[in-house]
Amino acid sequence: MSKPRILIVFYSRNSSTEILANAIARGAAAEGAEVRLRRARELVGRDLMQQVPGWVDAADAMNEQYPAPTEADAEWADAIVFGTPTRFGSVSSELKAYIDSLGGLWFAGKLNGKAGSVFGSTSSRHGGNEATLLSLYGPMAHLGLIIVPLGYADPAMFKAGTPYGATHVSNQDALTPDGDHLAVAQYQGRRVTSVARALRDPRAA
Ligand SMILES: Cc1cc2nc3c(=O)[nH]c(=O)nc-3n(C[C@H](O)[C@H](O)[C@H](O)COP(=O)(O)O)c2cc1C
Numbered sequence: 001m002s003k004p005r006i007l008i009v010f011y012s013r014n015s016s017t018e019i020l021a022n023a024i025a026r027g028a029a030a031e032g033a034e035v036r037l038r039r040a041r042e043l044v045g046r047d048l049m050q051q052v053p054g055w056v057d058a059a060d061a062m063n064e065q066y067p068a069p070t071e072a073d074a075e076w077a078d079a080i081v082f083g084t085p086t087r088f089g090s091v092s093s094e095l096k097a098y099i100d101s102l103g104g105l106w107f108a109g110k111l112n113g114k115a116g117s118v119f120g121s122t123s124s125r126h127g128g129n130e131a132t133l134l135s136l137y138g139p140m141a142h143l144g145l146i147i148v149p150l151g152y153a154d155p156a157m158f159k160a161g162t163p164y165g166a167t168h169v170s171n172q173d174a175l176t177p178d179g180d181h182l183a184v185a186q187y188q189g190r191r192v193t194s195v196a197r198a199l200r201d202p203r204a205a
Contacts, residue, residue, distance in 0.1 A: 003034040004196040005076055006189070009069040010083030011040040011094040013055060014173040016121035017083045018062060020166050023182040024081055024119065027189025033196070036076070038069035040094040069098050074105055079115035079196035080145065081188070082136055086120060089128035090135045099139050106143055115196040116145030117188060119166040123173065133164040148195045156183035 006028045012018040018039070025035045039062050042049060049055045074080060084095040105111050118136045122129045140147050150163050161167055161184030168177040177185070 001201060003032055004028075004193050004200060005078045006033040006035045006081065006193055006196065007038065007069070007073050007077035007079070008035060008081045008083065009038045009040060009073070009095070009098060010119075011092045012062065012083070012085060012121075013058060014085075014170070015058065015062075016168050016170045016173070016176060017085050017119070019177050020119050020121065020168055020181070020185045021081075021083050023177070023185035024083075024166065024189040024192075027186030027191075028193045029189070030186070031190040031193035033189070033193040036073055037066050038073055039063060039066035040092075040098045041068050043094055043097055071101065071105055074102055075110055077114060078200050079117065079148070079192045080111075081117045081119065081192055082140075083119045084121075084132060084136070086122040086128045086132040089131050091132055096139075099136075099143075102143060109144070112144035113199060114145055115148050115192055115199055116140040116143070117148040117165060117192045119185060119188060121168040121170055121177075123170050125169050127169070129167040129169070130162050130164055133162065133167070137164075146195070146199060148192050150184070150188055150191065153191070154184075154187040156180065156187050160184050161188075 010021045084092045160180035166185035
């Protein structure tokens, strides 16, 4: 039986979402997945990026490490896990641009029945983490993804995260995800992988 294929596609500027993405990848790999990590690219020019200290360097470093997500990645995957920092209470336009590029696959019905899940980061505690994750449930429903929430089916969920997906509060990018939040992200990787396996190979589940 081939490994479940998990695509983790995220946008991150200051690494919080990136760190969660890597923890989800570790959880998925521990559950037997083959993982692709992809970073959505900037939509603005470098002149604008240069006005924000550190943005150009961080983007260059991450873009060297993670390929840009493609349509082929989504078609390849048994599960797609979307990660985004909150932007004014909702999904980043960089990640949304990738989702919007999947119209051709949607039209051909190629994403129907794959698993889908979400994670994200805000600066402040009530800055929109849950609203952002829920805002992604809509596009996932349109794409035909079987949405995989986290529930409270793991002890990690009683310490951090949300039932909608792994989260983190960065306090104006001063904090990176701690052990409790990473445990939730790893659980998300395991859970998405086991659901993807069950959807693809019902008899193996
Ligand atoms: C344009 C813009 C809008 C933002 N909107 C919010 C917001 O609505 N709520 C919030 O808590 N943080 C907001 N933030 C902060 C980021 O979501 C936060 O710093 C996040 O942890 C960054 O994740 P990253 O390290 O993966 O880039 C915003 C940041 C920017 C640049």
